[in-house]
Amino acid sequence: MKPHPHPSPPLEGEGVVPRILLAPMEGLADDVMREVLTGIGGYDWCVCEFVRVSSNVLPPRVFSRTCPELLQGSRTAAGTPVRLQLMGCHPELLAATVARLIPLHPAGIDLNFGCPAPLVNFHGGGAALLDDPELLYRIAAAVRQTVPTAIPFSAKMRLGITNPARAVECALALTAGGVDELVVHGRTRDDFYRPPARYDWIARVREAVKIPVIANGEIWNVEDALRCRAETGCADIMLGRGAVADPFLARRLRNEVVPGWEEGMAPALAQFWRGVQRKVLPRHAPGRIKHWLSLMRRAWPQAETLHHQLRPLRRPEEIDVVLRSAGVLAEVA
Numbered sequence: 631m632k633p634h635p636h637p638s639p640p641l642e643g644e645g646v647v648p649r650i651l652l653a654p655m656e657g658l659a660d661d662v663m664r665e666v667l668t669g670i671g672g673y674d675w676c677v678c679e680f681v682r683v684s685s686n687v688l689p690p691r692v693f694s695r696t697c698p699e700l701l702q703g704s705r706t707a708a709g710t711p712v713r714l715q716l717m718g719c720h721p722e723l724l725a726a727t728v729a730r731l732i733p734l735h736p737a738g739i740d741l742n743f744g745c746p747a748p749l750v751n752f753h754g755g756g757a758a759l760l761d762d763p764e765l766l767y768r769i770a771a772a773v774r775q776t777v778p779t780a781i782p783f784s785a786k787m788r789l790g791i792t793n794p795a796r797a798v799e800c801a802l803a804l805t806a807g808g809v810d811e812l813v814v815h816g817r818t819r820d821d822f823y824r825p826p827a828r829y830d831w832i833a834r835v836r837e838a839v840k841i842p843v844i845a846n847g848e849i850w851n852v853e854d855a856l857r858c859r860a861e862t863g864c865a866d867i868m869l870g871r872g873a874v875a876d877p878f879l880a881r882r883l884r885n886e887v888v889p890g891w892e893e894g895m896a897p898a899l900a901q902f903w904r905g906v907q908r909k910v911l912p913r914h915a916p917g918r919i920k921h922w923l924s925l926m927r928r929a930w931p932q933a934e935t936l937h938h939q940l941r942p943l944r945r946p947e948e949i950d951v952v953l954r955s956a957g958v959l960a961e962v963a
């Protein structure tokens with residue numbers, strides 16, 4: 631595949647350096663994927679998958695299980711900071727949990743008010759809180775008291791539960807509670823992951839609050855990012871599935887000429903496959919690489935062929951054979 635030179639995205643104003651962030655994605659962007667994507671580069675920071683705080687103050691090992699980067703200065707191997715994300719609905723419990731987390735020196739703390747999963751919402755977590763700005767305020771304020779000002783404190787919200795009518799109210803509540811910056815995923819919980827992302831509502835939130843707003847949702851390529859920045863007025867963006875579909879997207883957004891499949895994607899896939907095999911049971915490893923390839927098909931035609939070949943395979947040894955013949959893994963001498 632040929633390199634894709636692209637124009638620089640526009641900036642919001644003089645002196646603004648737009649940031650590109652890697653979204654938290656439970657089951658998809660774990661530490662192995664974060665290491666690969668941040669190794670390719672282009673990200674200012676990333677957020678790990680949510681840690682649920684439901685009934686007990688969590689012991690420190692729970693944090694490093696979700697975010698092993700905590701054991702290496704809260705950074706990926708490439709040096710990209712990783713913020714820890716918590717999800718829950720009890721202000722005091724969240725604050726007490728954060729108090730245990732602080733000695734581990736997280737690169738930042740993020741609160742999740744966006745998860746649409748029915749089980750999570752049933753327990754009062756994630757997007758279910760978006761009908762209760764007063765509780766959002768109390769959660770943010772309780773956690774704020776525990777987070778030293780030197781540690782960035784953010785929140786990530788959807789626009790609402792069934793409709794975005796209270797999005798601005800929720801954002802103002804989180805701001806009043808003391809979050810430093812706000813990631814807004816431009817969908818309601820009931821929108822789930824259906825396109826489009828409602829950039830007009832992200833813009834309304836951005837206009838209403840005084841802290842930086844980071845736009846998120848449905849950015850798959852450079853054109854999407856340009857439109858997102860133009861329509862939301864946000865310079866900073868967070869890439870979710872698009873970052874996984876095209877691991878070079880952040881660098882394209884930085885106007886870099888990026889390598890093609892053989893020089894860029896194939897080594898990244900090999901690194902991922904090695905990492906996944908180190909981390910998960912052999913029977914779970916094939917599903918991980920298939921999942922990645924199925925998303926990657928959107929941006930890379932080579933992934934379609936490979937995905938088709940790997941789909942029926944169940945054992946890592948079988949996957950190795952195909953990856954070798956595709957030139958992703960080196961042939962055994």
Ligand SMILES: Cc1cc2nc3c(=O)[nH]c(=O)nc-3n(C[C@H](O)[C@H](O)[C@H](O)COP(=O)(O)O)c2cc1C
Nearest residue numbers: 653654655656658679680815847848849869870871
């Ligand atoms: C598989 C998957 C897992 C996700 N897990 C989380 C999570 O743990 N915490 C969170 O705040 N958002 C989570 N999200 C939402 C993403 O961070 C992001 O807001 C959403 O995918 C929209 O961005 P995109 O359209 O660029 O993918 C998840 C999304 C996906 C697809």
